[in-house]
Structure formats: C-alpha cells, structure tokens
Amino acid sequence: MRLSRRLLLFTGALVTAGAVLAAVVTDRRIAQARDVGAGTGAIDAEALRRGVQRDLALGAAALLLVGGAASRLIARSVTTPLGELGEVSRALASGDVSRRPARYGTGDVSDLAESLRRLAEQSSARLSALQAEEALLAALTESLNEGVIAVDEKQQVVRINETARQILRLREPVPFPADFLPRDRTLRESLAAVLSGEIAQPSEVRVDDRTLSLTARPLPAGGAILALYDLTPFRRLEAVRRDFVANVSHELRTPLTVISGFVETLSDDELPRDLRKQFLGMTESNVRRMQRIVDDLLDLSRIESGGWLPNPSELDVRALMAEITAPLAAQATSKGVLLVTRIAAGGESAYIDPTAARQILSNLTENALRHTSTGSVTLFADACAEGVWLGVRDTGTGIAEEHLPRIFERFYRADPGRSREAGGTGLGLSIVRHLAEAHGGRIRAESMIGAGTEIAVLLPPAPST
Numbered sequence: 001m002r003l004s005r006r007l008l009l010f011t012g013a014l015v016t017a018g019a020v021l022a023a024v025v026t027d028r029r030i031a032q033a034r035d036v037g038a039g040t041g042a043i044d045a046e047a048l049r050r051g052v053q054r055d056l057a058l059g060a061a062a063l064l065l066v067g068g069a070a071s072r073l074i075a076r077s078v079t080t081p082l083g084e085l086g087e088v089s090r091a092l093a094s095g096d097v098s099r100r101p102a103r104y105g106t107g108d109v110s111d112l113a114e115s116l117r118r119l120a121e122q123s124s125a126r127l128s129a130l131q132a133e134e135a136l137l138a139a140l141t142e143s144l145n146e147g148v149i150a151v152d153e154k155q156q157v158v159r160i161n162e163t164a165r166q167i168l169r170l171r172e173p174v175p176f177p178a179d180f181l182p183r184d185r186t187l188r189e190s191l192a193a194v195l196s197g198e199i200a201q202p203s204e205v206r207v208d209d210r211t212l213s214l215t216a217r218p219l220p221a222g223g224a225i226l227a228l229y230d231l232t233p234f235r236r237l238e239a240v241r242r243d244f245v246a247n248v249s250h251e252l253r254t255p256l257t258v259i260s261g262f263v264e265t266l267s268d269d270e271l272p273r274d275l276r277k278q279f280l281g282m283t284e285s286n287v288r289r290m291q292r293i294v295d296d297l298l299d300l301s302r303i304e305s306g307g308w309l310p311n312p313s314e315l316d317v318r319a320l321m322a323e324i325t326a327p328l329a330a331q332a333t334s335k336g337v338l339l340v341t342r343i344a345a346g347g348e349s350a351y352i353d354p355t356a357a358r359q360i361l362s363n364l365t366e367n368a369l370r371h372t373s374t375g376s377v378t379l380f381a382d383a384c385a386e387g388v389w390l391g392v393r394d395t396g397t398g399i400a401e402e403h404l405p406r407i408f409e410r411f412y413r414a415d416p417g418r419s420r421e422a423g424g425t426g427l428g429l430s431i432v433r434h435l436a437e438a439h440g441g442r443i444r445a446e447s448m449i450g451a452g453t454e455i456a457v458l459l460p461p462a463p464s465t
Helices: 003-036 045-093 108-143 162-168 185-195 232-266 273-304 317-335 354-370 401-406 416-422 428-438
Strands: 147-151 156-160 203-207 210-218 224-230 313-316 337-343 349-352 375-384 387-394 442-448 452-459
Touching: 045 108, 147 162, 162 224, 185 203, 185 210, 185 224, 210 232, 232 273, 273 428, 313 317, 313 354, 317 337, 317 354, 317 375, 337 354, 349 354, 349 387, 349 452, 354 375, 354 387, 354 428, 354 452, 375 452, 401 442, 428 442, 428 452
Parallel strands: 337 375
Antiparallel strands: 147 156, 147 224, 203 210, 210 224, 313 349, 375 387, 387 452, 442 452
C-alpha cells in the first residue's frame, strides 16, 4: 500500500477513535450524573465537566500511546528498507554492481527498490560490455606489429602495448609521465603538436639503434595517439641490397675490365704469338670466373626463392668424400697440403640431398684448400644427438673473430684482395648456409688467426616413419 494512503487511513482512524471516545465518555458521564442526581432532581454540572475532562484526558493519552506505537511501526516499515536501499545505492556508486536490493511487496518502497534493481542490472550489463570492449581493444593493440601509445591531456601515458615497450625499452607501469618517452626531437615536436590539436605529418625517428616510423594523431577529447613501426629490418635489408648490387657490380666489373683490355690488346696484329696465347688464357680464365659467379648467383637465387627443394635420402659419407677429394688431390699435392678424411662412429651416413651434399662439401673443401698453403685439409663427419655434423677443417690462415658472424653473407670477404687472387666468388659459404637451412639444419664456423678454420653443417636425422 502507498505510504500516503497508509498515513491517511491512520489519521482517519485516530480522528474517528477520538470522536468515538469523546462521545462514549460524554454519554457515560451524563448517565452517571443522572443516577447521582436522581434523588434531588439536579445534575452537578461542574462535577460532570471535570469527569468528562478527566476521561477525555485519559482516553487521549491512551490514543497517543497507541498512535505513537502505530506511527513507529509505520516509520520502521519505511526507514528500514530505505536504509538498506541506501547501502545498496552507495555500493553501486562505489562500483560494486553485484549488489541487489531485497523485494518489499508493493508500495512506494517496493517501486524504489525495483527501480534500484533495474539500475544495478543495467549498470552491470554496461560494465560487462565496457570490460569486453576493453579486453577486445587490449587484444587488438597487443596483436599489432606497431607500437601504440596513448597520452592524455595531462601528458600522462595511459596506455602502451608490449610492442611499444620493446621498441622503446620501457617498463614503467601506466600511467606514467610522457617525459619517460625517448627525448628524440622529432618525437617530442610531434607529440607537442598533436596535444595542441594539430595534425603532425608522419616522420622517421632514431631511437637508440632503431629507425622508427612515427604517426601522431590528436584525440577528440584531448590527448594524443602515437603509432611507432620498426623500420630497422627494412633499412637493414635495403643496405644489404645496396651492398649486394655494389658487390655484384664490382665482382663482374673486374673480369670485364680485364677481358676488355685483353681484347683491345689482341686486336693488334703485330702482337707476338706467345703474348697472344698468354692473353687469351687470361681472358678465358676471367670468362670462367664470370661464369662461376653467374652460376652461383643463379643457384643462390633458386634456393632462396624456394625454386629448389631438397630430396634427401641416406647417403654414404665415405663415398661422398672420396668423390670430392679425387679431383682436388693434384691441386693439394702441388701446394704440399695433405687431404684427410675422418669419419667418426655414427657418421658413416647422412640424410641429405645428394646434389646438395656434393655442393656443400666441395664448396667447403675448395674454400679450405684455397686458403691453406701448408698443413692439411680434413673432411670429417661426426655423429651427435641432433644428427650428423659434416664439415671441413684446415690449418690455413684463419679468420678474425669479428668477421666470423658475417662470412656467410653474399660476397662478404674477410680479406678481399687475397680472396679474389685465390679465385673465390664470395658466394660459396652463403650457398652452403642456405642448403643447410633447406634441410632443417644449421651451420657453424670456428677459426683462429694462424691456426686454421673449421666450418661444419648439421644435418638432422631421417624422420621416423
């Protein structure tokens, strides 16, 4: 029942009770007065008045007590639910949307409780939707290859994904001041521009040893979004491409220059026969060198592009080594270098494409023989838990430690002048590395100046059927 109706009924009941009480008390006192004055025929009006007043006062006191008790019950029926509703509303205001008010039947308090319950359910639904949207946004930003940074109008970083943390080497928990960001001038100017509401043009910034593409955009409500993309791998690839083009041009220009000079000399009809024969031999040697370079480039391109796929099988390592050393024996003998083969237990066979095996071992052996003037060149095969190590060890000049990480790059030479004089193309080790990786293996190189070099390829075992 509505509170106003309950109060109206209660007031009406009190008024009615008071009127009935007054009528009853008056009638009773008049009847008593008549009984007392029956002998004399007169009624004591003053006594009647005092009696009525006394009875009315007692009745009013009784009605007041009953009314107070009833009022307390009515008030408690309202204040208790209101207190509980107040606690629920304070909990909702503090963020606890799990609280729900009790049900109170019908009436104003029930309507208020139901409204508060609907508000709590709507708040819970909206909070769940916001949390889901927040989780989706976090997942999206974390999955990006770009670094994303959100800065509010107070220049506090309020969001940063893991990519941006790795790029900028930041570990501070959000929020943190934008002063923690790198103090690159371009980055600071772009951030200041977008915080003032302007649109900054995309640019490149240098942070430590990285080249980053920077995009900055202002937020409608104030603040800025910074997007960082790491261009370092692309710049490195561009540098490798430039070096490759320059190296190819240089490697081809040298024999072409020699050939051009000899052709011009050979056009002289008065050139002595022995000199003509010598120049023709040198021209032929440079033509063959160019042919080897072109062949190696084609092989490397085919392997890198996936145009060639290995067809591995179990290969007899001893027979392979004999096939490789046979044509090189005369060259080794003329240099006074001993060709040795060493096959450890378990290394008698390897799971490898036969053509690739010949190319790997011949490249390594020829390269070792080219840089060894005394001592020995050893072809070896060692078994291990991961497969078979197939490689070549020499007692040649060796390679400085700073060059070892780069000797498998195309055209990289630790000693350019001596390598060209020895006749290498600068592509052999790069081909060997790609062939090893095509088989799921890897390559290693160990060397010491004056003590020799060891280069080996790990060939995984045949897959179990």
